[in-house]
Amino acid sequence: MITAIVLIHADAARIPETAQALADLEGVTEVYSCAGDVDLIAMVRVRDHEQIAEVVTGHVNKTAGVLRTTTHIAFKSYSRAEVEAGFSIGE
Structure with missing residues (x-):
């Protein structure tokens, strides 16, 4: 699974x-x-990078009210449980 974070500038009247x-x-x-x-x-x-392009450039950017976007691709996710497990010594 690939995660992209899309920062969106939108028409304030249509948020x-x-x-x-x-x-x-x-x-x-x-x-x-x-x-x-x-x-x-x-x-x-x-599921794949091609789908990011399809979703972001094909649909998000063409949505009414969207003025501009910036997309960031996530490499790895960290959750609180994962971070705490990394510091656990087997209690």
């Missing part, structure tokens, strides 16, 4: 509608509205 439209796309698992440098963050999870 709720844009977020819902993005969340409805196949391959998009979550969409967060947020404060800061970007308006929305979408998590894309697909």
Whole structure:
């Protein structure tokens, strides 16, 4: 599974509608509205790199209200349980 984090600049007047439209796309698992440098963050999870291109450039970028995107590909995920297990000495 490949995870991409897509930072999205959106039309401020359309953020709720844009977020819902993005969340409805196949391959998009979550969409967060947020404060800061970007308006929305979408998590894309697909099986291969070609699908990232299809989802992001073929669908996310063409969603009404999306003005600009920046995509980051995740190499490895870390969860709290994994980090704590790494420091455990077999209790």
